[in-house]
Amino acid sequence: MHRALIEPADAGDAAAVVALWRACGLTRPWNDPEADFALAVAGPASVVLVARGEGISGSVMVGFDGHRGWVYYLAVAPERRGAGLGRALMAAAEAWLLGKGAPKLQLMVRDDNEAALGFYEALGLERQKVVVLGRFLGEGEASPL
Template identity: 40%
Template sequence: MSVTIRAFSETDTEAVLALWLQAFPEYNDASRPHRNPRLSIANKLGVQPELFFVAVLDGGDGDGALVGTAMAGYDGHRGWLYSVAIAPEARRRGVGTRLVRHAECALAAMGCLKLNLQVLDDKPEVLAFYDRLGYRADAVVSLGKRLAAQESETVD
């Protein structure tokens, strides 16, 4: 399968949303308002949009069917990888590996020395994919806090 990896364009929005709703069933769960794919895209376009990548079937002009996504970020200390999604018909054909490697190279060019990612623990096939790419569990505990759900607090 021949694909081109390029930066996301706003004209990719609907294709990305369709892929994400298919690849990430949790986006369809109304009890998880923090999983809003339109907001994820908008937020990424506001911060390091050059690190939002799409894989498209190669039609010669890079405008073929969208078959994959990857978002990356770098804060000067650690890099992060998010929203790696591959269309079912493109899985096990090297598209995911190419997207991850593309993001790794972009982050390395920025001076990033360590890349982190998180995978839901009920996705063994995704964990196996990252294991094949050399990712290992760090001896850390991942903590999170939903800021939007926080009640107003006063600071003294």
């Protein structure tokens, strides 16, 4: 089992958390992870939780839109995987959402990410009968999600 302290990140954690997200393959060229981090840390309806031990070994971004809780960027450093840290981060995310009054937790996983799908299913999350639709807003050419 893990021995890390899980707590909210602050602005000073941005570089380490974004580096972790990149090391775990969670970033995409069309998303700005620094902006995502800054918005989540500054917002009253969102948080980035980090696992601290010898540095930041895991993180999860959590938000509540008033209807559902959302989980993003769950990351565990590759050398720390398999010790329960991902489960602990998800438990902390759920506790944060319960504290906000969220009745349901949701997250999106790319359909070809079998490892992540297996992880979440092992935690009791179920595939939902919904289709996610989207569009990029603002200037520039649309990029694939």
